[in-house]
Amino acid sequence: MAAEGHADGTVGKALDVLDMVASHGRPVRFSDLLVQSAYPKATLYRLLQTLTHQGMLTLDPDTGTYALGVRLVRLAHAAWAQSSLAPIARPHLDELAAKTGETIHLAQMDQGQVLYVDKRNAAKPVEMFAQAGKVGPAYCTGVGKAMLAWAPPEALEAAIARQSFYRHTEHTLDTPAKLIAELQAIRARGHAFDREEHESGIICCAVPILSRSGRVMGALSVTSTTARTTLDALGAQAPMIKDIAAKIAAEAESWRFPEQVQGRNA
Amino acid sequence: MAAEGHADGTVGKALDVLDMVASHGRPVRFSDLLVQSAYPKATLYRLLQTLTHQGMLTLDPDTGTYALGVRLVRLAHAAWAQSSLAPIARPHLDELAAKTGETIHLAQMDQGQVLYVDKRNAAKPVEMFAQAGKVGPAYCTGVGKAMLAWAPPEALEAAIARQSFYRHTEHTLDTPAKLIAELQAIRARGHAFDREEHESGIICCAVPILSRSGRVMGALSVTSTTARTTLDALGAQAPMIKDIAAKIAAEAESWRFPEQVQGRNA
DNA sequence: CCGTCGGTTTCACTATTTGAAACTTAGTCT
């Protein structure tokens, strides 16, 4: 059911296999992959061999199992550093965390899902890798809705098609229609709320991070619990959150426009 | 000219492009990539398009620049969780950090280079993503030498061919011969030292993390400065470090952790 | 208005990928 869309070309298939390996929590056998992949034996075999040879997968010669390779960790480091908002946003998240004392999330959109790229936890110290890289649903989280609300129509449509609309709580918006109505309200209001839609007792206020041209770059949220605060109180913080989001956007944009792309490789 | 190995098939080329984008610290233009890639315009264009379509790259429509995509961050999260020693080693690193009060490194080998998968910093709080994923040279770091010392001959040869042997300090082992002699001594001694070979004033003691079958899974090191301690004092800690490395190895193995691939197949 | 510079598309040519089927180990059952 991976239904990872239209695998364009060999590369698409290879990446599909990569996802397949990733989706299992543990090393997988060739045959395990074979049953769930649409590809015939020989094809899958060659794909795995190529990926292994490339260091994207590692093959344990003893158990004959495949796992994601360390090359991915290296690539991801670069990805996180260069293409996510995290490094730029870092000091702003610290500031926001200090001011609110609440949990802060910085997220971006990845194939219709919310991907958390950074986080400040109210209680525990930062556990970056353990949190960054996690994904969540878009239709029932503050950051997800904030990003969807400002997404271009065709992206929104594609995203909606990928939502499960599983009813996590009694407040979950469990149909596309409800969600679309909500997005409209969010646009009008300027920020999104999570009204215990994902987890009971958990509420949040989220704002989009928009580029000057109005493109959604990510979202920023302050999360709390109904025990500790109310939606209204959170909403009162919206201007400040929005302000910080704007700062992040501005910096991100000026960081991306350096006339001179420095250094050829290395 | 860096000759990123022999790109096998289209997939290899695509991954090559990915590395190329990663190697620049920032978003790159099509034309920047074109000049440094061996591929002709149309080919590179199609490759970029496929990767972008797949979410491995993102194309900023405003500036027309490519950057690594967030899908990589997601994949890496899985890679880190499933194929690196980090999650298993975490509590042990904490313990070692507490006992020594020094900087701790956990590393694995990636294409002849040292890849740091986790770290405990003596001074500052953990900055995971900023550190994990970083690469370093193998021939002049404690963890690097520890892993090379127990590497199978064929892998060692391949790794040596990839070292630059740049003379970082006056203590750097700057020839294969010197390195090989040192590796022998390390094997005999059971642990490796970094005698200010990479950075002046920085010393460390590293041990390999070996599977029961003797394969190198990674390495663990305690780093300090000449101002604070001596090699002998660090060496005295070796048994304890080794003990912790053994615990990590045992747990990793019982978790059916797939070990590093060694050689490349034909 | 013309020339140039990025970037995108075309299209005949070819190399790569495909996948059914045959083959090889390494276990297992009788």
Place this chain on the structure above:
DNA sequence: AGACTAAGTTTCAAATAGTGAAACCGACGG
């Protein structure tokens, strides 16, 4: 033992997907 079976590896003709020189387009700058 021998003869099955499961899991992984290899073959090879057919077909598909990738190639890249060159043409094309649109946005500058003069």
